Amino acid sequence: MTAEISMRGITKRFPGVLADDNVDFEVETGEIHALMGENGAGKSILMSQLAGVYQPDEGEIYVRGEKIAFSSPQGAIDAGIGMVFQSFKLFPSLTIAENVVFRSEPTKRGLIDRKSANERVREIADRYGLALDPTARVSSVPVGVLQRVEIVKALYREARVLILDEPTAVLTPQETENLFDVLRALKADGRTIILITHKLNEVMAISDRVTVLRDGRNVAQLVTADSSPEEITRHMTGRDVDLSTPPPALEPGEIVLDVHDVTVAEAGTNPTVQHASVQVRAGEVVGIAGVAGNGQVELAEAIIGMRPIASGSVTLQGNNLSRSSIAQRRDAGIAYVPEDRHGVGSAGTASAIDNLALGHHRTAPILQRRLLSRAAMVEHAQRLIKRFGVKIASPATAVGTLSGGNLQKVVVARELDYGSPLLIAEQPTRGVDVGAIESIHRELCEYRDGGGALLLISAELSEIMSLSSRILVMFEGRVTAEVAKEEATEALLGLYMAGHEPEPRHRPGALANGDAR
Numbered sequence: 001m002t003a004e005i006s007m008r009g010i011t012k013r014f015p016g017v018l019a020d021d022n023v024d025f026e027v028e029t030g031e032i033h034a035l036m037g038e039n040g041a042g043k044s045i046l047m048s049q050l051a052g053v054y055q056p057d058e059g060e061i062y063v064r065g066e067k068i069a070f071s072s073p074q075g076a077i078d079a080g081i082g083m084v085f086q087s088f089k090l091f092p093s094l095t096i097a098e099n100v101v102f103r104s105e106p107t108k109r110g111l112i113d114r115k116s117a118n119e120r121v122r123e124i125a126d127r128y129g130l131a132l133d134p135t136a137r138v139s140s141v142p143v144g145v146l147q148r149v150e151i152v153k154a155l156y157r158e159a160r161v162l163i164l165d166e167p168t169a170v171l172t173p174q175e176t177e178n179l180f181d182v183l184r185a186l187k188a189d190g191r192t193i194i195l196i197t198h199k200l201n202e203v204m205a206i207s208d209r210v211t212v213l214r215d216g217r218n219v220a221q222l223v224t225a226d227s228s229p230e231e232i233t234r235h236m237t238g239r240d241v242d243l244s245t246p247p248p249a250l251e252p253g254e255i256v257l258d259v260h261d262v263t264v265a266e267a268g269t270n271p272t273v274q275h276a277s278v279q280v281r282a283g284e285v286v287g288i289a290g291v292a293g294n295g296q297v298e299l300a301e302a303i304i305g306m307r308p309i310a311s312g313s314v315t316l317q318g319n320n321l322s323r324s325s326i327a328q329r330r331d332a333g334i335a336y337v338p339e340d341r342h343g344v345g346s347a348g349t350a351s352a353i354d355n356l357a358l359g360h361h362r363t364a365p366i367l368q369r370r371l372l373s374r375a376a377m378v379e380h381a382q383r384l385i386k387r388f389g390v391k392i393a394s395p396a397t398a399v400g401t402l403s404g405g406n407l408q409k410v411v412v413a414r415e416l417d418y419g420s421p422l423l424i425a426e427q428p429t430r431g432v433d434v435g436a437i438e439s440i441h442r443e444l445c446e447y448r449d450g451g452g453a454l455l456l457i458s459a460e461l462s463e464i465m466s467l468s469s470r471i472l473v474m475f476e477g478r479v480t481a482e483v484a485k486e487e488a489t490e491a492l493l494g495l496y497m498a499g500h501e502p503e504p505r506h507r508p509g510a511l512a513n514g515d516a517r
């Protein structure tokens with residue numbers, strides 16, 4: 001049988017980096033094929049060559065047995081290959097249908113036929129269970145819908161092969177389930193799916209076969225049903241990774257963070273956070289669960305000072321910081337790993353040396369006699385790159401060229417290294433490979449055991465449940481439930497995340513009042 005896709009001997013180099021090294025990659029028609037590998041293993045670059053974004057330096061690509069050379073993404077689209085990237089490429093001011101048909105608009109008597117565009121988009125969406133409204137403006141729809149728009153866009157261009165690059169990183173558990181239903185429907189229709197992901201449970205649940213890349217080489221092709229998460233991990237990392245739950249916390253100490261009755265409301269808009277109270281003690285991890293967009297990020301931004309609070313107070317180790325600037329709060333001892341590692345967390349055109357020095361530049365050893373010590377900055381960067389296993393050509397490399405997971409490691413490394421009493425971490429392992437998740441979790445636990453207070457905001461319920469001793473649930477801007485680690489299950493948290501009234505013992509504060517016992 002002829003393979004749907006056959007990439008042979010693909011090599012792709014960037015200055016100082018061999019991204020793909022003589023890779024063979026085969027995908028059968030109608031399968032869901034997972035592409036896995038550590039951060040920087042070369043997955044996205046390999047798929048970008050299949051999607052015509054990059055051209056291989058060496059090697060050949062065959063589509064259903066026919067040798068193809070794409071000089072642009074359009075070439076790949078013409079060959080029936082569509083890719084949904086990690087960052088979406090849509091026009092916010094246009095409608096969903098306008099985005100989908102862009103540059104392939106249906107026409108009637110020489111004019112764009114909007115009605116038929118809307119109908120066509122609705123037809124495709126309905127056929128595969130992709131819930132969306134073709135007439136909605138892209139700027140007004142949530143990220144999960146944007147992804148569906150990208151999928152419909154590829155299907156409208158008659159993609160037979162759909163490549164999805166870490167599609168579930170931005171999705172809630174419910175949206176992930178929906179996406180998997182869509183992928184199964186596409187497969188039933190004879191289409192071929194290539195899925196780049198770091199999530200082993202997803203690979204086990206949805207894929208037929210798995211290809212593993214390591215250091216730019218194809219090191220394994222496995223039939224999923226005959227494999228296991230442990231085996232796949234061993235191929236990815238070359239070692240055994242501890243996939244078990246990290247050790248439990250010790251008895252927590254003094255209150256470090258006291259957020260009291262905080263409301264966040266920008267002028268003229270509805271409050272994004274309403275009367276939220278959160279306490280985190282030394283040596284404690286408190287998790288915040290919630291469907292994206294229920295005020296978690298706004299609460300974190302209010303604590304770090306990126307958003308003003310309308311009422312309430314933010315106190316760190318007894319100091320009221322409610323009116324302090326971001327710099328004052330950071331100096332007082334708040335470290336912050338933001339959800340947006342590109343825009344907020346790093347400066348893409350600056351080197352790892354500079355990015356890792358940020359915030360450390362006001363203290364020794366980097367600041368010496370009121371001047372920055374370049375030697376100390378380089379030494380500092382080298383130490384953190386080594387400790388966190390960041391894959392980077394040189395510390396002087398601009399972080400904008402790093403793979404997603406490696407950039408995440410840079411941001412987490414910098415913030416953890418402050419040794420601040422409080423760390424607020426949003427999605428600390430988003431896009432990060434299993435080996436790196438293990439090491440970031442270990443670092444977070446060490447921080448906790450060293451007396452650090454960690455406020456963890458994550459869309460990964462498994463992460464929240466394994467690290468936190470208490471889990472708060474936010475719904476529509478309010479902290480609506482509080483569940484102790486021992487009682488937390490995905491099903492229970494899922495109910496509260498969907499707005500179900502909590503049982504009395506799960507009402508916020510009930511744990512502290514002893515009602516749970």
Ligand SMILES: Nc1ncnc2c1ncn2[C@@H]1O[C@H](COP(=O)(O)OP(=O)(O)OP(=O)(O)O)[C@@H](O)[C@H]1O
Nearest residue numbers: 014019039040041042043044045401402403404405
């Ligand atoms: N434009 C570029 N310039 C220089 N190096 C690059 C460029 N794009 C990618 N690289 C490098 O190529 C290597 C492979 O990157 P790629 O994005 O394919 O990794 P990945 O396996 O998809 O990783 P992740 O899981 O972190 O997304 C990395 O070392 C990356 O830093």
